[in-house]
Amino acid sequence: MPPLNLYDISIVPMTRVLHNLSHILKKGEAFANTKGISHAELLDARIAPDMNEFPFHIHTVSNSIKFLAVRVAGAQNEPWDDNEKTFDELQARIAKTLKFLENVKREDFEGKEGIEVTLRDWKFTGLSYINEFAMPNFYFHAVTAYDILRSKGVDIGKADWLRLG
DSSP: OOOOOOOHHHHHHHHHHHHHHHHHHHHHHHHHHHHHHOHHHHTOSSSTTOOOHHHHHHHHHHHHHHHHHHHHHHHOOOOOOOOOOOOHHHHHOOOOOHHHTOOGGGGGGGOOOTTTEETTTTTEHHHHHHIIIIHHHHHHHHHHHHHHHHTTOOOOHHHHOOOOO
């Protein structure tokens, strides 16, 4: 078995979370439909008044993993508008992100631990960018999306987040 590389510690677990978020989104939509709640009630929700609405968190999750692949592995960036607002559009955004990642290979990350990654005024190595910015940002917004739906009464729990097996 080859030694771990940056792909194994970032793209693999983050991809799994994208699949789990898709599942959670389906449960959110089904909850709204079953309860007769407008989709907007869930999609316009936020945890606190100074936080962004639900779709922003899906956009940021998508952008976090896409830009990780671009900045560290050298994947070709695809500019995307962050304009998805419905459950269907957000599902399509997750699917588009997963499709983008199909072209990102494990070997693209080999030896990239020490490359320089510049983001705004911050400078990172490939490894520190993943560990100190990309993954924390990704998980913050993924959990925030989960928390918004959970706070609105959607029947999701730890088993939906982990979805092992």
